[in-house]
Amino acid sequence: MRQATDILAFATHPRALLEITREVAAWLAEARVESGLLTLFCRHTSASLLIQENAAPEVRSDLVDWFDRMAPEDGPYRHDDEGPDDMPAHLKTALTGVHLQIPVIGGRMALGTWQGIYLAEHRHRAHTRQVAVHLLGE
Template identity: 65%
Template sequence: MAELRQASRIIRVRTPGRALVEITDEIASWVTGQGMSEGLLTLLCRHTSASLTIQENAAPAVRRDLLDWLDRAAPEDHPYAHDDEGPDDMPAHIRTMVTGVTLSIPLIGGALALGTWQGIYLMEHRRRPHHREIALHLLGA
């Protein structure tokens, strides 16, 4: 049995405001560079108003529909008690809670075990652009 190794990195992603920003290629490139063939990649979005998801990467309409659904689920015009940073503040926290800040992806045969149409996305829930950080941790052999 091969000896287990681990590697970690923080990646920084600039967002354009509310959007799903695909980060699959950057993550897959880093994973490949670690030279492991089997393992588990864990990702953590280090924010409370942005999140991570695995979603279809072929049809842009999917991303638009997801953002539209989140708008209806956590509308900005609700009278939230927490509005320190404006009307998109509390809805962003709710959207993050619903979508999540962590992902775990198996590494099989040296590649992320994503499906054909799956991509890794950072979901920006705030209206203005941000710099976001994602912690990556790979454990494998």
């Protein structure tokens, strides 16, 4: 059994889903593991990770709109240290999560045909976000 770890950095866009599938796949290819488990962990509390459809861009827009309805900025929040989008960003992260586990089969992520890995930026300004990757396999 072998392990590989790293921290990948991504420049996000405000309130958007950034597909990171290619970057993660490239890192996985360098690790040369045929079978195992890949774990991704977003190191932030106002950004998150999700697996979602990667064919229709409207899916991403609809998700961002839905997140805004579920955690509106005009809510009665006590936490607003960094502005009105601060607490809603934390709520959106709580809804979606900060980690993913993906099986590796034949040296590739076992994603479905239309699945992609997304880093969700829930804040109104762009950030550089870090995703820790851990691979265990052989």
